Amino acid sequence: MKLKDLREQSVENLVDNRRSLKQELLNLRIQQRSGQLENPARIRAIRRTVARIETLMKELAHARAAAVK
Numbered sequence: 001m002k003l004k005d006l007r008e009q010s011v012e013n014l015v016d017n018r019r020s021l022k023q024e025l026l027n028l029r030i031q032q033r034s035g036q037l038e039n040p041a042r043i044r045a046i047r048r049t050v051a052r053i054e055t056l057m058k059e060l061a062h063a064r065a066a067a068v069k
Helices: 003-007 011-034 041-068
Strands: none
Touching (some): 011 041
């Protein structure tokens, strides 16, 4: 998912997306361990998307903290 698309989402959607992606990542890792993983590049893509979401959430938190000051 592109950062531009993520910026358009609400914080609640970002949290839900992160939770579902982490669950999918867990499932993919289980498949990888059992030798059933068809697309290993998907693990990397999900990890990066989770990192983008967490970075964006941290930016939003810093912006809110700066606005309060």
